[in-house]
Each structure stands twice: as structure tokens, then as C-alpha cells.
Amino acid sequence: MTTNLYDTTSATFQRRYRLLATVIFLLATLTLVSSAIAQNNTGAILTAQRASVFLTQTYDVAGSQTLSCVGSGTLISATGLILTNAHLAGTSGPCRGERIVVALPVRLDEPPVPTYVAEVVQSDPQLDLAILQITGALDGSLIDPQTLNLPFVSIGDSSRLLPGNSLTFVGYPDIGSTSVTSIEGLITSITTEKSGSRLAWFRTDAALGGGMSGGGAYDTNGLLVGIPTSAPATAGTEAGPMCLSIQDNTRDGVINDRDACVPIGGPVTAVRPIFFALPLIESAKNGFILRHASGIPSITPSAPPTFTRPFFSTGVSDFGVPTRIVSTLPSGVSSLFFFFDYDNMQTGIPYEVRVTKDGLDMPQFSLGPLAWGGGRKGTWYVGTENVIWPDGNYEFTLLLNGQPVAASSISIGGTSSEPAFSDLTFGIPSSSGDFLSTGTLLPALVTQLDARFSFEGMQDGQDWTEVWYLDGTEVFRTTRLWDQGESGQATVSAINYQGLPLGTYRLELYIGQRLAATGDVTLAGNRSSQEESLIFSNPCMVSDITRDGLPATQCSSVMPLGISSLYAFVDWDLMPNGIPWTYRWFLDGRLVASSTQLWDAGGVGQRFWVSLSANKPLPEGSYAVEVVVGNRPMFSLNATIGSGTQPISGIPEEANEVRISGTVVDALTGEGIPGALVAVLDVALESPQFTWNESEIMTQAITDREGRFVLPRGLTRGNYYTVYVFAEGYTTIVEDNFTVFRNQPSPAEIVIEMGHP
Amino acid sequence: MSDHMQEEELFQEPAPSLTKNDQFAAVLVIALAVGSVLLGLLIRQRDQGRTWLYVNQQAGIQASYPAGWLVDERGSYLVRIRDPRARPFKTQYLITIIPVGSQSTIRNILDNLTLQRSIDLSAYRVLSVDEVARGGTNLTRMSFAFVDADPNPFIQRLPVVVLGTDTVILDGNRAIVVTYMAEQSSFEANQAAFDRFLASLQY
Numbered sequence: 001m002t003t004n005l006y007d008t009t010s011a012t013f014q015r016r017y018r019l020l021a022t023v024i025f026l027l028a029t030l031t032l033v034s035s036a037i038a039q040n041n042t043g044a045i046l047t048a049q050r051a052s053v054f055l056t057q058t059y060d061v062a063g064s065q066t067l068s069c070v071g072s073g074t075l076i077s078a079t080g081l082i083l084t085n086a087h088l089a090g091t092s093g094p095c096r097g098e099r100i101v102v103a104l105p106v107r108l109d110e111p112p113v114p115t116y117v118a119e120v121v122q123s124d125p126q127l128d129l130a131i132l133q134i135t136g137a138l139d140g141s142l143i144d145p146q147t148l149n150l151p152f153v154s155i156g157d158s159s160r161l162l163p164g165n166s167l168t169f170v171g172y173p174d175i176g177s178t179s180v181t182s183i184e185g186l187i188t189s190i191t192t193e194k195s196g197s198r199l200a201w202f203r204t205d206a207a208l209g210g211g212m213s214g215g216g217a218y219d220t221n222g223l224l225v226g227i228p229t230s231a232p233a234t235a236g237t238e239a240g241p242m243c244l245s246i247q248d249n250t251r252d253g254v255i256n257d258r259d260a261c262v263p264i265g266g267p268v269t270a271v272r273p274i275f276f277a278l279p280l281i282e283s284a285k286n287g288f289i290l291r292h293a294s295g296i297p298s299i300t301p302s303a304p305p306t307f308t309r310p311f312f313s314t315g316v317s318d319f320g321v322p323t324r325i326v327s328t329l330p331s332g333v334s335s336l337f338f339f340f341d342y343d344n345m346q347t348g349i350p351y352e353v354r355v356t357k358d359g360l361d362m363p364q365f366s367l368g369p370l371a372w373g374g375g376r377k378g379t380w381y382v383g384t385e386n387v388i389w390p391d392g393n394y395e396f397t398l399l400l401n402g403q404p405v406a407a408s409s410i411s412i413g414g415t416s417s418e419p420a421f422s423d424l425t426f427g428i429p430s431s432s433g434d435f436l437s438t439g440t441l442l443p444a445l446v447t448q449l450d451a452r453f454s455f456e457g458m459q460d461g462q463d464w465t466e467v468w469y470l471d472g473t474e475v476f477r478t479t480r481l482w483d484q485g486e487s488g489q490a491t492v493s494a495i496n497y498q499g500l501p502l503g504t505y506r507l508e509l510y511i512g513q514r515l516a517a518t519g520d521v522t523l524a525g526n527r528s529s530q531e532e533s534l535i536f537s538n539p540c541m542v543s544d545i546t547r548d549g550l551p552a553t554q555c556s557s558v559m560p561l562g563i564s565s566l567y568a569f570v571d572w573d574l575m576p577n578g579i580p581w582t583y584r585w586f587l588d589g590r591l592v593a594s595s596t597q598l599w600d601a602g603g604v605g606q607r608f609w610v611s612l613s614a615n616k617p618l619p620e621g622s623y624a625v626e627v628v629v630g631n632r633p634m635f636s637l638n639a640t641i642g643s644g645t646q647p648i649s650g651i652p653e654e655a656n657e658v659r660i661s662g663t664v665v666d667a668l669t670g671e672g673i674p675g676a677l678v679a680v681l682d683v684a685l686e687s688p689q690f691t692w693n694e695s696e697i698m699t700q701a702i703t704d705r706e707g708r709f710v711l712p713r714g715l716t717r718g719n720y721y722t723v724y725v726f727a728e729g730y731t732t733i734v735e736d737n738f739t740v741f742r743n744q745p746s747p748a749e750i751v752i753e754m755g756h757p
Numbered sequence: 758m759s760d761h762m763q764e765e766e767l768f769q770e771p772a773p774s775l776t777k778n779d780q781f782a783a784v785l786v787i788a789l790a791v792g793s794v795l796l797g798l799l800i801r802q803r804d805q806g807r808t809w810l811y812v813n814q815q816a817g818i819q820a821s822y823p824a825g826w827l828v829d830e831r832g833s834y835l836v837r838i839r840d841p842r843a844r845p846f847k848t849q850y851l852i853t854i855i856p857v858g859s860q861s862t863i864r865n866i867l868d869n870l871t872l873q874r875s876i877d878l879s880a881y882r883v884l885s886v887d888e889v890a891r892g893g894t895n896l897t898r899m900s901f902a903f904v905d906a907d908p909n910p911f912i913q914r915l916p917v918v919v920l921g922t923d924t925v926i927l928d929g930n931r932a933i934v935v936t937y938m939a940e941q942s943s944f945e946a947n948q949a950a951f952d953r954f955l956a957s958l959q960y
Binding site: 050104106107113115116147149150151673674675676677679692693694695697701702703704705706708709710712724726727728729732 | 809825826827828829830831837841842843844845846847907908909910911912913914915
């Protein structure tokens with residue numbers, strides 16, 4: 001009995017001991033892991049800080065360099081590619097400049113040092129994103145990008161981010177007088193905007209200075225996931241001028257309001273997800289150039305911008321159509337979109353949607369100021385989903401260059417709801433009344449175009465109006481009394497037995513005097529067998545064109561190695577001018593380049609082309625081009641260069657290397673040793689085989705005045721290297737087993753201690 | 758005070774007298790220490806004076822250079838030999854082979870060097886051109902200076918003033934230019950070693 005008791009106690013003790021040991025082990029593991037992660041993250045943010053650059057746009061006035069704009073950028077390759085905002089790098093518009101000066105954070109605790117000049121290699125004003133390439137030194141001498149060995153960041157995945165996730169923002173908050181800055185923040189919401197559909201912008205609560213625009217937003221792994229974006233107004237705003245005069249441009253001996261003013265803007269709250277920048281980055285890394293056959297040049301607007309038809313909707317369809325137009329909303333609404341029409345807008349001009357509730361600013365629902373990228377004319381929308389909008393009277397004010405130009409208000413609260421039309425859908429009807437095809441692009445020359453919508457809260461006898469427009473001109477209007485009951489589905493039609501002409505149609509439905517539903521649909525192309533638009537035909541891929549813009553080679557889907565261009569030719573029919581169209585190039589299934597244009601080649605024609613080219617041979621691989629009109633793929637073409645099996649050069653190599661930098665210090669004093677030589681021998685060459693010939697040295701660097709060095713070439717993961725460190729007055733260090741582990745974070749910092757002989 | 762001293766003296770033990778063995782041991786230790794230092798200095802001097810032989814059979818050139826220096830044959834020169842330990846600028850010798858036409862003069866060769874270096878080097882200046890004796894013949898030597906700066910913007914290496922000389926040896930239809938470059942403060946100190954290198958040059 002005693003024995004049993006003892007045994008039981010012992011067993012309990014052992015279990016407890018094991019449990020305790022397990023808990024201690026788990027806690028220790030967690031602590032170590034979290035410590036390692038924290039250290040790794042700190043290193044990643046340090047890398048981000050080193051890769052953060054300060055950009056200055058300058059132009060020449062009577063021989064004097066004048067600043068026009070400042071902002072941040074991020075190095076995304078060792079060869080000097082910089083990701084930033086397009087508006088910071090434009091040659092025209094509010095941020096016009098002739099020279100882009102790149103300042104580097106030579107010391108992280110000091111202001112950046114102007115070092116290089118850069119040029120734009122890829123730009124997308126619609127997304128306000130651009131890629132720059134460092135091309136020269138400040139003295140005008142050219143630099144071979146391959147000789148640069150600059151720190152750069154790795155690209156992350158922005159599609160996984162959600163409200164509540166942490167971000168670290170890195171950039172320069174002001175006009176470059178402070179050192180590179182890191183600011184923590186949270187994603188508070190996601191803003192939908194026509195520029196980028198549902199994931200157009202992350203919103204953040206971080207207090208970012210205007211100079212952070214164009215910089216980097218990093219996830220918890222230190223990967224670049226976004227670009228803080230703001231385009232400050234250059235004119236005066238309601239709160240006064242948002243710019244600083246820092247130069248005596250007038251040369252009158254004083255700096256005052258007659259001198260040029262550098263816009264700095266207010267807090268940046270919008271972050272463009274990195275997803276949108278990936279095609280630009282791919283294009284820049286491969287040197288891709290996108291071109292297409294030119295049509296009639298578009299006319300630059302001279303009239304001032306106009307804004308009309310502001311209204312609200314609780315949602316937007318995938319085709320950009322408001323799903324339910326409202327003028328009041330009950331409590332608890334979690335989705336609201338502000339729509340407006342615009343004309344004569346200019347790319348790059350700062351625009352802002354400012355939201356107030358009961359007279360108080362609501363920055364979480366406001367957007368901008370941002371550089372306009374929506375083209376000259378169209379319908380725009382901005383909205384926030386999945387966030388509860390508190391009860392109150394909301395005023396949405398549209399500002400252009402800091403000045404209010406349009407406003408609309410909506411009341412949220414209570415339980416009452418108004419009669420509504422919703423989910424407007426266009427389609428070509430069959431004889432049975434079903435839609436043969438739907439969307440915002442439908443075949444032209446059909447005799448009937450239907451618009452189907454849901455209704456609720458209606459009362460018979462209520463007057464309602466149906467209005468049709470064709471290319472902006474009203475072509476039909478009728479007002480009737482409602483007779484279809486309280487709720488259900490209804491259809492209105494545009495009918496022309498001669499065939500509806502091609503063009504863009506707009507339908508507006510009013511309940512009383514209130515706009516209740518609206519949508520645009522384009523009729524273009526012939527009817528395909530699936531009753532969809534058939535605009536393009538006879539697609540053909542070639543590798544060269546004649547001076548007259550005709551195919552210079554036979555159509556083929558297999559191209560030889562060494563070609564530097566791909567041309568996709570196509571004939572078109574019934575394509576009205578002014579319609580947005582997009583062409584996208586894919587390499588090995590990955591989107592590498594994209595461009596959206598307004599069609600300007602006329603209604604009918606042959607041999608229109610789009611091309612992808614480079615100033616060097618195109619990489620081996622499988623290429624595809626796709627043309628999209630009205631969210632619908634029109635055609636795609638494939639071609640393979642070479643065997644199509646080689647990966648794109650550059651990226652995998654960088655991923656497999658670890659960049660090494662560090663400090664050589666005196667073992668006794670801990671002070672840096674200037675002028676020391678750090679040399680890494682070729683892989684598999686150990687010190688006994690070293691013949692002191694520099695051809696056996698893979699990479700080497702000399703330390704600076706603080707003992708710091710940066711090895712120009714990365715070391716391949718999983719390899720052993722022999723490292724020599726030489727310095728006069730110190731014992732030479734020879735390390736034959738310098739290991740670069742496969743999971744070694746890059747870049748890596750090392751400290752080398754040297755002793756006296 | 759006096760009493761106190763007397764007490765201390767009372768407690769002191771008499772100093773032991775050194776035996777002859779002790780005295781011999783002490784002298785031996787001192788001699789060994791001095792000998793070791795001298796041996797170390799000797800070895801160091803021998804090591805510092807130790808040379809390795811550079812041979813380029815294709816160019817028909819050989820020369821003895823300080824042991825432990827790095828050899829590089831990948832540049833526009835025939836060979837560059839440099840001291841990896843030197844700070845802040847790596848002291849170096851270069852041998853360059855330049856074809857010479859029948860109409861060419863040594864001055865043409867030096868002018869071409871100057872034109873190229875004015876592009877490649879910062880603040881390049883020719884200081885003097887004079888004659889030096891080598892093995893009973895007079896050679897032309899051009900002295901120059903330039904500023905060496907690290908192009909890496911993240912490296913705060915101070916620009917270094919480098920002094921150098923080009924010694925031109927005409928050898929049939931080629932000129933052998935032997936260049937010596939060192940940081941200005943160590944230029945004189947390293948001149949003798951370079952002269953030994955130049956003297957060892959065979960072509």
C-alpha cells in the first residue's frame with residue numbers, strides 16, 4: 001500500500017515535472033523564436049531604411065537649380081531601380097522637373113546626401129506609380145547601373161493584408177532636413193476607388209508627413225507591401241499654402257512668398273498596395289518598353305475642369321456600375337460610395353475627397369490629396385466598405401488643387417428607407433426575354449438593348465423617368481406613373497429596328513426628381529457566336545515591323561532567341577473612339593506589363609498593333625498578350641521565345657545571394673579600422689590553395705574611416721568561403737569556413753575583430 | 758616615528774644573498790630575452806625583405822616583388838601588384854606594355870597616359886618629368902598625383918591624395934611603363950622597396 005502510494009506520488013511528480021519542463025521548454029522556444037523574429041524584423045527595417053531615398057525634382061531658372069517637388073522613394077534593386085510616385089517624377093504638371101536628384105541615407109542618423117540623378121523608365125499616372133533608374137552622378141557623369149551595389153528591399157504580398165494589420169512606413173517626412181524615418185501604424189480600412197477597384201488603397205492611422213509620399217510601407221516580415229501616396233496642392237488651400245519657400249529664386253536677397261514654393265502637403269493616409277506596382281517592376285527589371293500603333297492625337301483640354309452629377313451608392317458592381325443609388329440611409333450602413341462625373345481633367349492635378357460628419361472632419365472616410373490619373377472625362381467613384389458609418393449628416397466635398405469644386409451630402413440614421421432601384425444590368429435579349437449576354441460591352445447594330453433592375457419600396461402611381469443618352473447626347477426621355485407594385489424586377493429597353501448605332505449609351509432612371517439608377521454600356525463590334533462583342537479579328541504575332549507599320553516577318557507562335565520585340569497585329573471593326581482599352585503582356589504566366597489607353601484609331605481598320613520590346617534581347621520564355629475592353633478579354637495571342645524554359649534573369653540570382661556588409665574593428669579598443677581589405681576567395685578555394693592572385697578573389701572591399709565595408713557581390717547561400725582580412729599593424733585574419741546558411745537573411749551584417757601581432 | 762621604524766626593522770628578515778647559480782640564471786634569462794627580441798627583429802626583417810618572383814613568359818618579363826602582395830593580371834595593365842595591408846591606399850606597382858611606333862617618342866607615351874588618367878582619375882595632375890638612372894642608363898620618369906575616392910556612397914572613406922611615378926623603359930617596338938603609387942605620406946618610405954622592384958625587373 002505504501003509502495004503503491006509512493007509510486008502514485010512519484011508518477012504524479014514525474015508527470016508534473018514533465019509538464020513543467022514542457023512548459024518551460026515551450027516558453028523558452030517561444031521567447032527565442034520571438035526574439036529571433038524581432039531581430040530579423042529589425043534587420044529588415046534597417047535594410048528598408050538603407051534602401052530609402054529622398055527625391056528632389058529640380059528645374060533650371062536662369063542657371064539656378066530650383067526645387068519643384070520633394071518626396072521619398074525605395075531602391076528595389078542593387079542596380080539603382082527606385083519605386084516611387086509618378087507625380088514626383090513628371091516632366092509636366094504641378095511637380096514638373098527637368099532633373100530628378102536622388103539623395104541616399106549615407107548615415108541613418110543624418111539627413112540624406114544628394115548623390116545621383118535618375119530618369120523615369122516606367123510610369124503609370126493612373127496608379128501614380130513610377131520606376132526610376134539611377135543613371136548618373138550629380139556632376140553629370142554617366143554611371144553604369146551594373147556597377148552600382150546599392151541596398152534594396154524585397155517585395156511582399158499585399159493581397160493578404162487586412163484592416164488591423166501592422167505596417168512600418170519608411171521615408172522622409174519633410175523636405176530632406178531630417179534623417180530617414182520609420183513610423184508604425186495600422187491598416188484602418190480599405191478604400192475602393194475607380195483607379196484600382198476594390199483594393200485601391202489601404203488607409204492607415206499612422207501620422208505620415210507629406211514627404212513620405214512615394215516611400216515604402218512594410219509588413220511584419222519587413223517586405224515592401226505598399227507605397228504611401230499623397231499629391232499636395234500647389235495652390236493655396238482653405239488652411240493656407242501647403243508649401244515652403246526655401247530658395248531665393250527671384251534673387252532679391254530675401255526668401256518670401258514671391259519665391260518658388262515647394263509643396264509638402266499634409267499627413268499621408270493612403271497607401272497604394274504593391275500589387276499594382278508589380279508589372280512596372282517586372283518591366284523595369286527586364287527593360288521592357290510598351291508601344292502601340294498611334295491613332296489621332298488626343299486634344300489637350302483647355303477649358304477648366306467640370307464636375308457634375310454627384311450621388312451616393314451603397315455599392316459598385318465589378319463593371320463600375322452603382323448598385324443602389326441612395327439619398328438617405330438607415331443606421332448601421334457599412335458601405336458607401338461617392339460617384340461624380342468629370343470633364344476636362346488633367347493628369348497629375350491634386351484632387352481630394354474630403355468627408356465631414358456634422359461639420360467635423362472624418363479622415364478615415366476622406367481620400368487624398370492624390371494625383372489625378374483618371375483621364376480627361378468619365379465617371380469616378382470613391383468608397384469604403386466593411387466599416388460602420390456612424391449616424392449623422394455627411395458632406396462629401398471634392399477639392400481640386402486645394403479648392404472645393406463640388407459637394408454633395410447624405411444623411412445616415414434612423415430606420416426609414418426610401419424607394420429604390422438597384423442592380424442595374426444591361427443585356428441583349430433573346431426572343432424568350434432572357435439575356436443572351438450581359439455586361440458593359442455589348443455588340444453594336446443589335447435592334448434592342450435591355451436594362452433590367454430590381455425595385456423595392458415603390459408605390460403605384462409614383463412618377464418615374466427613363467432617360468437614354470448616346471455619347472453624351474440625350475436621345476430619349478419619358479416620364480410615367482409606376483404600375484408594377486412594391487417590389488420585383490423591371491426592364492426598360494432601347495429599340496431601333498435599323499440597328500442601334502455603336503457608341504456609349506447611358507441610362508438614367510429617376511424616382512420623382514431623384515436619380516435612382518444609372519449605368520453606362522458600350523455597343524461595339526459584331527455579334528459573336530456567343531452573342532458577345534466581336535471587335536478584333538485576324539490576330540498575328542511577329543517579331544519586327546516595317547517602317548510603314550506592317551508585319552516584317554511571317555506570323556508565328558515560335559520566335560528565335562535574340563529578338564528584341566514582339567508585335568501583336570489585329571484587325572478591328574466597329575470600335576468607337578474614346579473607349580478605354582487595356583493591353584497586358586504576360587511572361588511565363590506572370591503579368592509583366594500593362595497599359596490602358598483611350599481608343600483613337602477610328603471605327604474600322606486593319607493591322608493595329610501592340611508591342612513589347614527591350615533595348616536588349618527579350619528573355620527566353622512563353623509570352624502572351626491580351627487585349628481587354630469593358631472588363632472583357634477581346635483576344636489573346638501566345639508566342640514562345642527559344643525553348644521557353646529559362647527563367648527571367650536577375651530575380652532568382654538575387655534571391656539566392658546574401659549581401660554582406662559590416663565593420664572591421666580593433667579587438668582591444670573596439671574602434672573601426674579604416675583602410676582594411678576584406679577579401680572573399682572563390683567558392684571551394686581554401687587558404688592553402690590561394691596563390692595570392694586576385695583572379696582567385698570573388699569579391700573584396702576596403703573599409704571606410706569608421707571601419708565599415710560593403711562587399712560588392714553577394715555570397716551564394718549554402719556555400720563555404722575563405723575570407724582574408726588585411727590591415728597594416730594588425731595580424732592578418734584567415735577564415736577558411738565562413739558559412740552562408742541557406743536561411744541566412746540578406747543583407748547580413750558582420751563584425752570582424754583584428755588583433756595586433 | 759623612530760620607535761615605529763625600529764619595530765619594522767625588528768620584524769624584517771635578513772636579505773638572502775644570491776648564489777652563483779641564481780646569478781647565472783638571472784643573466785641567462787636576460788640574455789634569452791634579449792636574444793629572442795633580436796631574433797624576432799631579424800625574422801621580421803627577413804620576412805619584410807622576402808620577395809616572390811613574378812614571371813610573365815608571354816611578355817618576357819619577370820620581377821621580384823614583396824612577399825604577401827596580391828597579383829592582378831585582369832586590368833588594362835600587364836600586372837598590378839599591391840600591398841593588401843597598406844592603409845588607407847593600397848601601395849601598388851603596375852607594369853604596362855605599350856606598343857611604340859617608329860615615330861613615337863617617350864613624350865607621346867606620357868601624354869597618352871595623362872590623357873587617359875585625366876578621365877579615369879579625380880584631380881589628376883602631372884607634377885614633373887625628369888631622368889633617373891637605372892643600371893647605367895637614364896630612364897624617363899613622370900611624377901603625378903591624384904585623389905582616390907571610393908564610389909560607393911554608403912562608404913565614408915576619405916579621399917586620399919596618392920603620389921605616383923611612371924618609369925618608361927623603351928624596349929624595341931614596345932614601351933614598358935613601370936608605375937609606382939602610394940599614399941602621399943608613405944610614398945617616400947616605400948620608394949626604396951620600389952627601387953628594388955625596378956632593379957629586379959628583367960625583360
